[in-house]
Amino acid sequence: MTTSDxxxxxxxxxxxxxxxxxxxxxxxxxxxxxxxxxxxxxxRAVRVNRSAVERRAATLSARRSxxxxxxxxxxxxxxxxxxxxxxxxxxxxxxxxxxxxKARQPVRLDVLQAVGMDDVSLHTGAVCVYHSMVPTAVExxxxxxxxxxxxxxxxxxxxxxxxxxxxEIEASVAAGAxxxxxxxxxxxxxxxxxxxxxxxxxxxxxxCGDAHIKTILATGELATLGNVxxxxxVCMMAGADFVKxxxxxxxxxxxxxxxxxxxxxxxxYAERTGYRIGxxxxxxxxxxxxxxxWLILMKEELGTGWIQADLFRFGVSSLLADIxxxxxxxxxxxxxxxxxxxxx
Numbered sequence: 001m002t003t004s005d006x007x008x009x010x011x012x013x014x015x016x017x018x019x020x021x022x023x024x025x026x027x028x029x030x031x032x033x034x035x036x037x038x039x040x041x042x043x044r045a046v047r048v049n050r051s052a053v054e055r056r057a058a059t060l061s062a063r064r065s066x067x068x069x070x071x072x073x074x075x076x077x078x079x080x081x082x083x084x085x086x087x088x089x090x091x092x093x094x095x096x097x098x099x100x101x102k103a104r105q106p107v108r109l110d111v112l113q114a115v116g117m118d119d120v121s122l123h124t125g126a127v128c129v130y131h132s133m134v135p136t137a138v139e140x141x142x143x144x145x146x147x148x149x150x151x152x153x154x155x156x157x158x159x160x161x162x163x164x165x166x167x168e169i170e171a172s173v174a175a176g177a178x179x180x181x182x183x184x185x186x187x188x189x190x191x192x193x194x195x196x197x198x199x200x201x202x203x204x205x206x207x208c209g210d211a212h213i214k215t216i217l218a219t220g221e222l223a224t225l226g227n228v229x230x231x232x233x234v235c236m237m238a239g240a241d242f243v244k245x246x247x248x249x250x251x252x253x254x255x256x257x258x259x260x261x262x263x264x265x266x267x268x269y270a271e272r273t274g275y276r277i278g279x280x281x282x283x284x285x286x287x288x289x290x291x292x293x294w295l296i297l298m299k300e301e302l303g304t305g306w307i308q309a310d311l312f313r314f315g316v317s318s319l320l321a322d323i324x325x326x327x328x329x330x331x332x333x334x335x336x337x338x339x340x341x342x343x344x
Contacts, residue, residue: 032212033275035205035239038198042272043233048225048261057256060300061293071292072115072330075323076122078291079106082320083149083280083313085128087248093136096129100140103127107324114331124320125309126179130155131172138176147178149214153204156218156247158183162200169207180204181214181280181315183247186221189231197231201238214242214280214313217262220252225261232265242278244315253283254315256293263301276306282315288326291319 066074084103086095103124112118128149129137137148150172154160160168169180182204188197205213215235219228232243243262246253259281266277279302281294291314298306306312329335 031275033236033239033241033273033277035202036237036273038195038234038237040194043194043230046226046230046233048229050225050257053225053257053260057260057297060256060296061289064296066292066296068330071288072327074292074295075288075326076107076115076117077307078288078295078314079122079320079323080125081307081309081312081314082106082124083126083128083282083315084124084320085248085282085315085317086133087128087130087151087155087317091130091133093133096127096133096136097140099129100127100137100146102320103141103146104144106320107327111324111327111331115327125313128179128181128315131168131175131177134172134175134177148176149179149181150175150177151181151183151216151247153180153182155181155183155216156249158185158218162203166203166207169204173207173209173211177211179212179214180208181216181244183216183218184231184235186218189217189222189227194230194234197234198238201235201240205239212241213239214244214278215240216244216247216282218247218250219245219254219258219262220250225257228258228261229265232262233269236265236269236275236277240277242280242313244280244282246281246283246315248283248315248317250283254281254285256297259294259297260301263297267302276311278311278313279306280313280315285314285316286318287322288319291323 084099086099106122106124109118123144123146126147126149127137127141128151131150131152134148134150141148152169152172153165169182172180184197185200188200201215217228217231222228222231235243245258263279266279270276285291285294295307298312325335
């Protein structure tokens with residue numbers, strides 16, 4: 001057996017062992033969160049110790065190290081959890097089609113062959129675009145099983161008139177989007193008007209129909225971790241399928257302390273209601289090291305059952321390129337130039 005064959009065989013075995021570990025949690029019931037009545041007593045009782053949260057978040061990468069074949073395995077897993085995203089003012093149908101092609105084949109075939117993964121159907125979790133690009137993405141992804149996610153409800157600020165936000169959601173669903181990433185009205189959170197937030201998200205959920213709804217909190221604009229946890233709980237009570245950190249357009253986007261606060265709200269909701277809610281960090285996640293930190297957070301706080309595409313996504317536009325570079329380094333021992341791994 002050649003050295004290359006040995007690397008491929010060993011890496012494939014380790015990947016499959018890691019994947020089996022990640023998939024070994026008790027099976028979900030598979031019941032979509034229908035929402036529950038707004039529980040203001042629960043919301044008023046929320047307390048978050050910022051210093052304790054920050055200390056815990058700081059340990060996630062410091063106490064855990066994933067190296068060599070195990071790192072490659074986790075990075076391949078991370079690819080399957082990516083919402084590959086383009087939300088630029090100069091988006092074109094051509095760019096979206098290239099992004100969809102990348103979603104179908106996110107890693108070069110020679111790299112997959114080298115790690116023994118060329119016979120595995122590896123693709124990203126979804127492709128996320130503006131409403132106007134939904135038909136293009138749906139056509140480009142036809143037959144792939146990859147859903148199209150549309151940002152909606154006046155993204156990124158959420159300040160459009162309410163009827164327009166509802167209409168935009170309905171139009172994206174009609175165009176073929178299977179997931180809708182909506183933005184909440186931040187002023188409801190800042191004013192502590194939890195009933196208004198609940199009613200808003202409930203109306204968005206109803207407009208989504210069978211499409212899954214991801215509620216974007218824009219956590220960098222919510223002032224406190226207490227507000228982040230309260231907003232997360234209210235969105236889940238209103239029927240959210242996912243809670244998402246950020247639009248990617250704020251000054252501060254996904255951070256580990258915010259993520260820790262949100263996943264603990266998810267855990268509390270699951271313990272009280274029995275419904276599992278997904279989590280999507282978005283904005284500022286650019287490196288393979290970042291991705292590993294978030295995967296460690298999910299595994300330690302929520303367990304292996306949450307490290308699946310129906311319960312965890314990365315909202316990113318540039319992460320995939322760095323993951324590809326790390327995988328190529330694992331295979332060849334050399335880092336390639338970033339331009340060799342274009343996203344679109």
